[in-house]
Amino acid sequence: MLSVGNDNRLYYNSATAASPTWLPICIVGNVSLDINISEAEVDLRCSSWVMGLPAKLSGGINFTMARDIGGTAHDVLRGYALARTPKQYAIASGEIATSATQYLKAFMFFTAFPWNQETQNMAQGDCSLKMAWVEEPAGTLIQPTWVTVP
Numbered sequence: 148m149l150s151v152g153n154d155n156r157l158y159y160n161s162a163t164a165a166s167p168t169w170l171p172i173c174i175v176g177n178v179s180l181d182i183n184i185s186e187a188e189v190d191l192r193c194s195s196w197v198m199g200l201p202a203k204l205s206g207g208i209n210f211t212m213a214r215d216i217g218g219t220a221h222d223v224l225r226g227y228a229l230a231r232t233p234k235q236y237a238i239a240s241g242e243i244a245t246s247a248t249q250y251l252k253a254f255m256f257f258t259a260f261p262w263n264q265e266t267q268n269m270a271q272g273d274c275s276l277k278m279a280w281v282e283e284p285a286g287t288l289i290q291p292t293w294v295t296v297p
Contacts, residue, residue: 160235164289169243172220176211180238207277214262214270228260233279246296253291254281
């Protein structure tokens with residue numbers, strides 16, 4: 148089903164992976180999910196061609212965020228960025244608890260948290276999140292997961 152980007156949502160989890168509390172990040176504009184597939188090179192003498200095989204996945208989320216200093220979401224996310232704290236995020240096709248909504252949830256950390264102060268535009272920044280290694284509880288890796296709400 149086609150959708151308009153404005154109908155999609157970005158969330159952060161303020162609780163645990165086992166019992167999430169998803170809070171919307173409403174102070175964002177454009178949002179993109181990047182899923183990348185690395186390539187394993189196959190270079191064998193039985194072929195004149197160098198070919199490839201799909202290997203590991205990687206990814207992240209990029210978004211434009213308004214600098215809403217004093218706003219709950221902004222201040223929480225700034226705290227995560229400055230403390231280099233991985234947290235769980237979800238990029239969803241709609242409201243996260245609505246039937247048929249699809250979303251990717253993953254622990255991520257900020258790799259960019261800029262603050263642009265253009266004279267003719269809203270103060271904002273193009274933020275970047277990258278997938279993180281998180282064990283919760285210790286010894287249990289929480290991997291990125293694609294979810295479809297029943």
